[in-house]
Amino acid sequence: MKTTAIESDHRDQLLDRLAEARSMTDDLFRVVRTDALYNRPISERHRIVFYIGHLEAFDWNLIAGQALGLGPVREEFDRLFAFGIDPVGGGLPTDQPSDWPSLSEIEAYGIRVRQELERILTGSFQISSSSWQYSREIMLNVAIEHRLMHAETLAYMLHQLPRDQKIAPRSYRPLKPSHSPRPAFARMVDIPAGTVTLGISRGGESFGWDNEFEVHSIETPAFAIDVYKVTNGEFLKFIREGAYDDPRFWSDADWVWIKEQNICHPQFWRQRNGQWFYQAMFEELPLPLEWPVYVSHAEASAYTRFIGRSLPTEAQFNRAAYQTPEDIERAYPWGNASPDVGRGNFDFQRWDPVAVGSYPEGRSAFGVEDTLGSGWEWTSSLFEPFPGFEPFPFYHGYSANFFDGKHYVMKGASPRTGACMLRRSFRNWFQAHYPFVYASFRCVSN
Numbered sequence: 001m002k003t004t005a006i007e008s009d010h011r012d013q014l015l016d017r018l019a020e021a022r023s024m025t026d027d028l029f030r031v032v033r034t035d036a037l038y039n040r041p042i043s044e045r046h047r048i049v050f051y052i053g054h055l056e057a058f059d060w061n062l063i064a065g066q067a068l069g070l071g072p073v074r075e076e077f078d079r080l081f082a083f084g085i086d087p088v089g090g091g092l093p094t095d096q097p098s099d100w101p102s103l104s105e106i107e108a109y110g111i112r113v114r115q116e117l118e119r120i121l122t123g124s125f126q127i128s129s130s131s132w133q134y135s136r137e138i139m140l141n142v143a144i145e146h147r148l149m150h151a152e153t154l155a156y157m158l159h160q161l162p163r164d165q166k167i168a169p170r171s172y173r174p175l176k177p178s179h180s181p182r183p184a185f186a187r188m189v190d191i192p193a194g195t196v197t198l199g200i201s202r203g204g205e206s207f208g209w210d211n212e213f214e215v216h217s218i219e220t221p222a223f224a225i226d227v228y229k230v231t232n233g234e235f236l237k238f239i240r241e242g243a244y245d246d247p248r249f250w251s252d253a254d255w256v257w258i259k260e261q262n263i264c265h266p267q268f269w270r271q272r273n274g275q276w277f278y279q280a281m282f283e284e285l286p287l288p289l290e291w292p293v294y295v296s297h298a299e300a301s302a303y304t305r306f307i308g309r310s311l312p313t314e315a316q317f318n319r320a321a322y323q324t325p326e327d328i329e330r331a332y333p334w335g336n337a338s339p340d341v342g343r344g345n346f347d348f349q350r351w352d353p354v355a356v357g358s359y360p361e362g363r364s365a366f367g368v369e370d371t372l373g374s375g376w377e378w379t380s381s382l383f384e385p386f387p388g389f390e391p392f393p394f395y396h397g398y399s400a401n402f403f404d405g406k407h408y409v410m411k412g413a414s415p416r417t418g419a420c421m422l423r424r425s426f427r428n429w430f431q432a433h434y435p436f437v438y439a440s441f442r443c444v445s446n
């Protein structure tokens, strides 16, 4: 999947990209054994089967409903599968498998939605451009990126599903425990003071979600930033020195959370007989010390306090990743060339991280490595609207529902982030107490 939103606003390319995204999510559901589809691998989220219906209901409600004012395909399902859930510190869902329709009914609904959308978007019933209440290009980009975002968050969910309930795709190659020499960990690079641009302009070519607008500049004083993401090997020191039992390193809310939930190591780690192991997507392996550690915002923040540093702000991340010492802003850390597989561990090439420093071709002008790929990166910036923010009228809550002072911006990309979302302005966000995300971090010294 090499196409990006910038390159392809042509209609047929958008339809090709939608078809590509559909086959990506269809393949993903095939990873789950049929008898496990009504399971709930993460207690805060819906059962897996919800998402089979949701991806289709979303497309129908958006394109046919919001943009074209057409009636329902199957009203009950259009509504049942309309929205996911993201409770913050609230009650957990209590629905039972029997509360959901059968798999064959949900699949029939999905087929029907795709057939009807096909008629609308390409067939003899193609709608005239004046019938679109919102731009057709924006609608298709929203449908494509919404689906690809779910392809990623579903991977987090399926990661938590027991291995005997999953079937690795035929293309999967078992992970080989790495014996590569450890790179020079914890090396920092100085970034001089400068002006960094966040966001994109409404008049521009590129598609962006509501939270990416409007473009604006921020002055960043000089700082130093880690060349590499913090690794499992480095995080092990934090555990061995008892930091999960030392309230000095945790905010009050984070401390309450780890103690209530009995959290004493990263979600992806397992311990047996004094040995640490890593739960990868399809197998368990001895803890790969040189891989970036995946942790919640709470754990990342505690680690930075432990070593006397901080998480970068969103502006610091963009300055280190996308700017040059001459203050030129690049489209990507490596320059303006489109993303390709040699630049980073992104775009569904793998299911798990790789050792830090594996992609020198993706290095930023300041020499910072892996800013795109192998894990999103936590920032210290709360997820807030940029000046001039306006919610999408057809998807009002996409961002606005999360401007609650509890969600933090993540930048970069994980192994399961589609290439179209590698653009500089893209912002991801999660709450501080959700440990299932493919989220890494690096430290800054201010």
Ligand SMILES: [Fe+2]
Pocket: 054, 058, 084, 146, 150
């Ligand atoms: Fe969704």
